[in-house]
Amino acid sequence: DIQMTQSPSSVSASVGDRVTITCRASQGIRNWLAWYQQQPGKAPRLLYSSSRLQSGVPARFSGSGSGTDFTLTISNLQPEDFATYYCQQTNTFPLTFGGGTRVEMK
């Protein structure tokens, strides 16, 4: 199985900050990677798929990477961005998620 490792597991930030989350795959997944945002008590929301920003997602979210190393960057952090973020690989079954990164208010 492909292991997805996210770092950091949590980050404290303020409104207006820039936050970068890293996701590393245990083997190459080309660009078959998604990023999700999850608010407490809600279902996950797809932000990015294969480096494509999903419709309705603000442009302050940007994703990059290929192979084994990927990043999600949130520029100019907004109050609604405090949430948990997950990466997911779809290169190979079983599909696997990272452990999550919680973005907390400083």
Add this chain to the structure above:
Amino acid sequence: EVQLLESGGGLVQPGGSLKLSCAGSGFTFNNYAMAWVRQTPGRGLEWVSTFSGNGGRIYYADSVKGRFTISRDNSKDTLYLQMNSLRAEDTAIYYCARDLDYGLGSFYLAYWGQGALVTVSS
């Protein structure tokens, strides 16, 4: 508007069975891959099973293989998850999700239901 509505969650004893349903609306159900994903506080998000669109393939996580069965009734726009031989570690919120892309699927999960809580306990 795409909507997914899960039902069938509840409390079940270890070794018991439960069947989840997920009713889809707002899209042509049979054209999309559908999946079940579960979440526990301790284990985060865990993919459970996928049923590809257009009569495609079925996939399971090793942790549920042989115990869970995914199925779909395209005439009713409904996805199912039959869960047998349930264990305490199956306790989770179970989400139904629709693929982003038409056809066999890219397996990106673009639309999610509200989740159904399954608790396995005596």
